Amino acid sequence: MLETIFLSLLGGALIGAAASILLVLNGRVASVSGIYYGILQFFKGDFAWRIYFVLGLVFGGLVMFLNFPSLFEPQTDRSLMAISVGGILVGFGSVLGSGCTIGHGVCGLSRKSKRSLTAVVVFLAAGIIAANLYSQF
């Protein structure tokens, strides 16, 4: 348990450090869904860095997968159907709600945004309801 807490804190600190680099050096918020949506939208003159960020995310994922494949073993009971339906809702909701777990949960809360606090409380409540209902049926 202590090891899990330590790894969670460490992983979180690395996520925070990654977001901090982007903020302090480039002046950008590391909202992953926002960055990815910007690529799909072809934002004019505001495009290249988003591609590089997502490439970095994929590259980092690949390096970690090759070195620690056990971290990537999904032990989930969710069907591909549930994952796909969930994904469509996550994609749609992240754009409509202007953020995701990192965007609102890390970047927004770190700058004490009331909008992000509201979003986190709401998506946490919805997530808890959905996860509990799913495992009931």
Added chain:
Amino acid sequence: MDKHKILRSLIAFLSGALMAVGISVAELTEPQKVLNFLDFGGGWDPSLVFVFIGAIAVHFFAFKYVFKQKKPLFDTKLRIPEVKNITPSLIIGSIIFGLGWGISGYSPESGLTAFVSGDWGPIAFTIAITVGMIAHHFLKPLWEKPKDLIGEDL
């Protein structure tokens, strides 16, 4: 010519790569980890809370620092969301997001980090968020006036 453009691209790449390392170390690549936090039935796992504590503890100081500096090191201005009011879109979007999160156990960053493992879960999830975002793009004229079409304002 913007002399820092290449540097900013490199920084964006490094930021993404470091974030992927953090996401894997925190095991957000493992949807069951998230689901065991959201689902109270049997074997509740609080570790997701520690991920956010770790991240905010670091990032909070970055905001403090950058607000004091007024501008980032390699660009002319900070681009931080300016919208302040709590809108129906924020609430409804967050409800939809949360439902999808609780059904799948994935969020955008975990899907994008994990799909290189070749597992169908994160691959399907990443394709699905792309579909959901494109669906939003085509459906939004139903409830938005054209002038409101702005990309990312948290």
